[in-house]
Amino acid sequence: MKVPLKWLKEYIDLTLPPAELAEKLTMAGIEAGGIEVIGERWDNVVVGEIVAVKPHPNADRLRLPTVDLGTEQQTVVCGAPNLRVGDKVAFARVGAELIDGHTGQLTRLKPAKIRGVESSGMVCSEKELGISDNHQEILVLPPDAPVGAPLAEYLGDVILDLEVTPNRADCLSIIGIAREVAALTGQSLHPPKVSYEESPPPIAEQVAIEIADPDLCPRYCASLITGVKIAESPQWMQRRLLACGMRPINNIVDITNYVMLELGQPLHAFDYEKIMGRKIIVRRAEEGEIIVSLDGVERTLSHDMLVIADEVRAVAIAGVMGGANSEVTEETTSILLEAASFNPASIHHTSRSLSLPSEASMRFERGIRPELTIPALKRATQLMAELAGGKVAQGVADVYPGRRKPKPIRLSAEKTKALLGVEFSLEQIVSTLTSLGFECQPASADEIQVTPPYWRGDIQQAVDLIEEVARIAGYDKIPTTMLSQPLPRQNPAPIIGLRQKIRNSLIGYGFQEVITYSLTSLEMLRKLRPEAQPLEPTPLRLANPMTADQEYLRPTLRANLLAILEANRRHEEDGIRLFELGKVYLVREGDLPDEPEVLCGLLSGTREEKSWHGDGSLLDFFDAKGVVEGLLAKLGVAASFEPSDDASFHPLKQAAIVIGDRRLGVVGELHPKVAAAFDISEPAYLFEIRVTDLLPFTLEHKMFQPIPRFPPTVRDIALIVDNGVSHQQVVDIIKGFSLVKQVTIFDVYSGKQVPEGKKSLAYRITYQSPTHTLTDEEVNKVQEQILRKLSQQLGATLRG
Amino acid sequence: MLPQLEELRSKALQELASIDDARELESWRVRYLGKKSKLTTILRSLATLPLEERRTVGARANELKTELENGLRQKEEALREAELAKGAKQETIDITLPGRPLPIGRLHPITQTLNEICEIFASMGFGIVEGPDVEWDYYNFEALNIPQEHPARDTMSTCWLEQQKSDKQAMLLRTHTTAVTARVIESMEPPIRVIEPGKVYRYEASDATHVPMFHQIDGVAVDKGITMADLKGTLYEFARRFFGEERKVRFRCDYFPFVEPGVEMAIECLVCNGRGCRVCGQSGWIEILGAGMTHPQVLERGGIDPEVYQSFAFGIGIERLPMLRYGIDDIRLFYSSDLRFLRQF
Numbered sequence A: 001m002k003v004p005l006k007w008l009k010e011y012i013d014l015t016l017p018p019a020e021l022a023e024k025l026t027m028a029g030i031e032a033g034g035i036e037v038i039g040e041r042w043d044n045v046v047v048g049e050i051v052a053v054k055p056h057p058n059a060d061r062l063r064l065p066t067v068d069l070g071t072e073q074q075t076v077v078c079g080a081p082n083l084r085v086g087d088k089v090a091f092a093r094v095g096a097e098l099i100d101g102h103t104g105q106l107t108r109l110k111p112a113k114i115r116g117v118e119s120s121g122m123v124c125s126e127k128e129l130g131i132s133d134n135h136q137e138i139l140v141l142p143p144d145a146p147v148g149a150p151l152a153e154y155l156g157d158v159i160l161d162l163e164v165t166p167n168r169a170d171c172l173s174i175i176g177i178a179r180e181v182a183a184l185t186g187q188s189l190h191p192p193k194v195s196y197e198e199s200p201p202p203i204a205e206q207v208a209i210e211i212a213d214p215d216l217c218p219r220y221c222a223s224l225i226t227g228v229k230i231a232e233s234p235q236w237m238q239r240r241l242l243a244c245g246m247r248p249i250n251n252i253v254d255i256t257n258y259v260m261l262e263l264g265q266p267l268h269a270f271d272y273e274k275i276m277g278r279k280i281i282v283r284r285a286e287e288g289e290i291i292v293s294l295d296g297v298e299r300t301l302s303h304d305m306l307v308i309a310d311e312v313r314a315v316a317i318a319g320v321m322g323g324a325n326s327e328v329t330e331e332t333t334s335i336l337l338e339a340a341s342f343n344p345a346s347i348h349h350t351s352r353s354l355s356l357p358s359e360a361s362m363r364f365e366r367g368i369r370p371e372l373t374i375p376a377l378k379r380a381t382q383l384m385a386e387l388a389g390g391k392v393a394q395g396v397a398d399v400y401p402g403r404r405k406p407k408p409i410r411l412s413a414e415k416t417k418a419l420l421g422v423e424f425s426l427e428q429i430v431s432t433l434t435s436l437g438f439e440c441q442p443a444s445a446d447e448i449q450v451t452p453p454y455w456r457g458d459i460q461q462a463v464d465l466i467e468e469v470a471r472i473a474g475y476d477k478i479p480t481t482m483l484s485q486p487l488p489r490q491n492p493a494p495i496i497g498l499r500q501k502i503r504n505s506l507i508g509y510g511f512q513e514v515i516t517y518s519l520t521s522l523e524m525l526r527k528l529r530p531e532a533q534p535l536e537p538t539p540l541r542l543a544n545p546m547t548a549d550q551e552y553l554r555p556t557l558r559a560n561l562l563a564i565l566e567a568n569r570r571h572e573e574d575g576i577r578l579f580e581l582g583k584v585y586l587v588r589e590g591d592l593p594d595e596p597e598v599l600c601g602l603l604s605g606t607r608e609e610k611s612w613h614g615d616g617s618l619l620d621f622f623d624a625k626g627v628v629e630g631l632l633a634k635l636g637v638a639a640s641f642e643p644s645d646d647a648s649f650h651p652l653k654q655a656a657i658v659i660g661d662r663r664l665g666v667v668g669e670l671h672p673k674v675a676a677a678f679d680i681s682e683p684a685y686l687f688e689i690r691v692t693d694l695l696p697f698t699l700e701h702k703m704f705q706p707i708p709r710f711p712p713t714v715r716d717i718a719l720i721v722d723n724g725v726s727h728q729q730v731v732d733i734i735k736g737f738s739l740v741k742q743v744t745i746f747d748v749y750s751g752k753q754v755p756e757g758k759k760s761l762a763y764r765i766t767y768q769s770p771t772h773t774l775t776d777e778e779v780n781k782v783q784e785q786i787l788r789k790l791s792q793q794l795g796a797t798l799r800g
Numbered sequence B: 001m002l003p004q005l006e007e008l009r010s011k012a013l014q015e016l017a018s019i020d021d022a023r024e025l026e027s028w029r030v031r032y033l034g035k036k037s038k039l040t041t042i043l044r045s046l047a048t049l050p051l052e053e054r055r056t057v058g059a060r061a062n063e064l065k066t067e068l069e070n071g072l073r074q075k076e077e078a079l080r081e082a083e084l085a086k087g088a089k090q091e092t093i094d095i096t097l098p099g100r101p102l103p104i105g106r107l108h109p110i111t112q113t114l115n116e117i118c119e120i121f122a123s124m125g126f127g128i129v130e131g132p133d134v135e136w137d138y139y140n141f142e143a144l145n146i147p148q149e150h151p152a153r154d155t156m157s158t159c160w161l162e163q164q165k166s167d168k169q170a171m172l173l174r175t176h177t178t179a180v181t182a183r184v185i186e187s188m189e190p191p192i193r194v195i196e197p198g199k200v201y202r203y204e205a206s207d208a209t210h211v212p213m214f215h216q217i218d219g220v221a222v223d224k225g226i227t228m229a230d231l232k233g234t235l236y237e238f239a240r241r242f243f244g245e246e247r248k249v250r251f252r253c254d255y256f257p258f259v260e261p262g263v264e265m266a267i268e269c270l271v272c273n274g275r276g277c278r279v280c281g282q283s284g285w286i287e288i289l290g291a292g293m294t295h296p297q298v299l300e301r302g303g304i305d306p307e308v309y310q311s312f313a314f315g316i317g318i319e320r321l322p323m324l325r326y327g328i329d330d331i332r333l334f335y336s337s338d339l340r341f342l343r344q345f
């Protein structure tokens, strides 16, 4: 809402400088987004009157106007075509700062000789004054402009750009802001006085009004003005409309807009002659009913929209836009002026559905009180009589099915203090509320009964009144105290702690955390499948995606992570380790989706940063697996790894992460086709763990194990086994013996000295007993048993 | 025999004196103290000598053995020391060479900020509660006094999910973590003091100041006797801890449908220190959060009696905070996953 201060001053005595006024309004809830000063630089510009215009002796296009400035007359050279004796103009003296009409630069006016004629000063165009882009003609001021007065005084203004919150429909008007300022500064308010003459016959004989759907229209009022002459509205009105961001159209339309800006009530002017049957019917639109709106667009309406109709057709979309069929044109002579109140939700719905937001609908959506219709109607009627030369029919039409009695609210000083934490006396409260137009009656010794003014539809409960008291006093009057109540019990979800541990572990392993969008595209998800398999189940889709690449809720973190790798590879030489811990979204029938949390990590490139130490070796499957093992060990979770057939992974280089008997993740090398789909040109390793499913395993109760009292005995063995025998098979057998405390593989070898089709596995076995120091014989015996079993079950032999 | 021993002694000691490496010393030991050395031979042959001679020669030979052994030990020590001294000189390292690089992992700046804020509020007794990203219209809007067609809905452009037949009402991506506040009020019993970090979503095109997904932390406290002064105190403490003691803080009236009175907290602009600049729109202030006393209807709808309990609530936008602190001028960088950006935090 733009508020020109000169206009505001008509209703309130302003003593504060604009910046302070803006600050006060901001603190009280109406934020000033900006302060625009018109005429800030018009120091040497004054109002003048052209008293003579002579031709230039040396140039046909130039003329020599003589301008009366009150104290003296100046003759200058001017090229504008619209120089007329008797016109009031803006005259710039030497030294004035003007915008150069050609270059657009700010320049200081100097005396000049133009085609041989001295010129000390200038008659200004709007562009030179910075008002508009018009540089063809000079600016002609209204005849009432006082000769000799500084232009800044006459035409300058300060415009506050206020951001009005949705609850304050009343502040979408100059008078509403004036009321706020009155309460904030203690100045008194002068609302516009309205009076006009009426002539018979009464309006009731000339138009009938019927509200068919009173749930959507609590009140409909109208006046009738005949014999108007359509013309431009006066300059002062046009200027105010422009300053508030509205385009002047003609005197009638401008008056409806002017009164809307002044009082907040949207109005609509119909050409009375075009209202068929002299009847207005406020009704729901027929399903599919068509109306051409004022902007010339054909609109198809639905039954949940409200129209203003005559006996035959709709003539306006209620509260949103008028119809072309009843528009005021140059031929119009009689005006049926509407001031109505509509259901805010219905207007909101209609203007959204038709994509037709307007100044009127914006106000109706926020709730225009039915009480405002008559004052606004009368104010506009008066202006039409005054400015368009109309005759006003007797009375106003007023159908008011939605009349409601205002409900008074009870308030005490005690309740105010209980909410704000600071004391305001009942007198202070009454004085603040009264300054805002509230009526306060004593209800009991320490309680008052407050009736809000009709324009404050947002005030419904005691807390609303308390906010009024607090904001007018200023929130800085409220002290700052710390909560003094006992600390409530907390039951933090265990996943919060688990998440923290996982994140901290991974950054310890050198992984950079990333956060990617929860939304993705089918195309991205399809890249995860080497063959064009269908995505099962289909991920959740947005009904209104903003862009095609953010259309679906991600069912996996993989795609986003893989997309990042290539983008970073363009500027990263060294190994890249990334992880994300976040939600994926899985469809659940008839309920919100399941949102389990998943950890996904990605490694690729060299193991070590390029350095004078490094060998340039590449990260591989066992780096990825090592991270998973390290992480799970840290979380105290025992895991095993089993063959897996995840389509995104290399078929032979992947393992399922098995915890308990559940597969909770996968680790492996990215499938080459998937890598290619993501433009990844190097081997990349991925691991994924379903954190939400992992959680119960991390919560298992741990028991302390005593530190062994007896020394361990360590033996190394090297076995020759078939290539098909896995490390896990060997370990499982060795670990089956109770004295074996630990088995570590320290070498895997195939090649020279090992027969074809076989490999050598070297293990260090640690034997230990909790009850005594083991003798060599005991250890030898167990080791022999182990070797026998390895030989029987796996065909293993000792490497000589 | 004795002269033989004397000769042996002087030869051995002379040789020993000139030895300067461990290998020579070892061969000297073998030569003079080894199993086949002359001295050992003499000592072994003592038994064959006549008694008188055995005594004198034996005593002298044993003396000599001790002397040589001591000499050996001293030499060994001397050599070891010389070795160390020599080694220290030869093995100097260029300490300006870089160390062996370890990969450095970092938390995302948003995670770091969330952690920091959670810690500040934890120290004031606030626990953490989380809610779903995909939310019912009810918790995101209706429960918070934002019914259908309320103008406040226009200020939070919403991503809606495709409606399934079985859905009992419209599903959306929550537009604010205040939706969690609605759940907390409904499901928890007072006294309540929690914060609610999480992702939120808007139907908005990306630019330097907008992204379709970002983070918020909402908070709510419900108890008997909680006042707006407590709200101011709590938020002031947050600002003091996060932005520092000297940063000015301002509370002004603002409107949010789910609170009354409504509050906006701003801090003095970090770029211009309140003088006015482009970042703060010349106002000198930067809006940090919205807050207020929880609306009685919101409490009532969640089953808490507003006549008994009072409550405050607040909501903080997260991305803005590291942007201000580090001077980041494009919010999209947080979600670009560009290591050149992420590595800076």
Ligand SMILES: [Zn+2]
Pocket (backbone or CB within 6 Å): B269, B270, B271, B272, B273, B274, B275, B276, B277, B278, B279, B280, B281, B282, B284, B285
């Ligand atoms: Zn600033």
